[in-house]
Amino acid sequence: KRNKNRARKTAVMTIAPYPATRFRRTKSSDARRRLVRQNTLSVDDLIWPVFVREGENAETPVPSMPGVARQTIDRVVKSAEEAARLGIPAICLFPFIETEFKNETCDEAWNPDNLSNRATRAIKAAVPDIAVMTDVALDPYNINGHDGIVRDGIILNDESVEALVKMAVAQADAGADILGPSDMMDGRIGAMRNALEVVGHTDTAILSYAAKYASAFYGPFRDAVGATGLLVGDKKTYQMDPGNSDEALRLVERDLSEGADMVMVKPGMPYLDICRQVKDAFGAPTFAYQVSGEYAMIKAAAQNGWLDEERTMFESLLAFKRAGCDGILTYFAMDVARALKA
């Protein structure tokens, strides 16, 4: 017996010590993995961006965004009904404006009966429970594709803000719940907030595109809204330089102080560091926009059989939650909502 004990002791001493912590223990079953999971994606996190066009009962596929189409208002209303049924809290409208309505003064932008405002009214009448978010920027209406008024090749800040304020009030009048200024002009949040209060739209929320970068990832979106080919130059004099991060925090601070209720970082996946910094610094409702180019990359790879679409979609969106975001604008919203329900 003594010999046996001695043999065992020797054996114990010759193998490596036990690891103090085995991280594999919490991974060993689905139940344990679910139990310790810190972040999850829910249908409540989704804002679904949709493209609206003129006409009836028709849609035009956007080739650079497989699965996405510009829809006529009647179809957008049906889509909104379906989104609401699936539990998606908000839908975000982007109009495809025919060239005949585009000019240098962009006055179609604040026409109470423009495409976007008609779509808002139609959705709010049919599906009052879904929140309608609208885009406040002049690019769909601008003959030179910029988000602000252009004169002699310069994007004019203060004139643009005046136009954006009129546009914002028209959208709020139409019933928009959340305004999304995506233009990056200085001072527009304060000016808009003030005008909304004055006319009595005290409940209309502003989700400011506060840290919006001059990004190559917007390419497919510009196809979708018909801005490709129109844009003269680039948007680098108002959108952020991708090399900067401190400025993102200053912009968020500025927009919050001017009355933004929520803030956005855009694009999403390449700027997760900014999402995290913004959330940590301000603790404000923080959103990310998984933009058209991010969507297109995943779709293209999936169509080639190079990536598993559903798994990549979920992983890419969960990353935003981990980075501190409260919600995500994503073209995958309906696919996610359906998959979550299944």
Ligand code: PBG
């Ligand atoms: C323009 C606007 C853009 C997007 C949303 N609003 C493009 C741009 O700034 O040129 C991009 C969204 C996407 O790529 O999905 N106001």
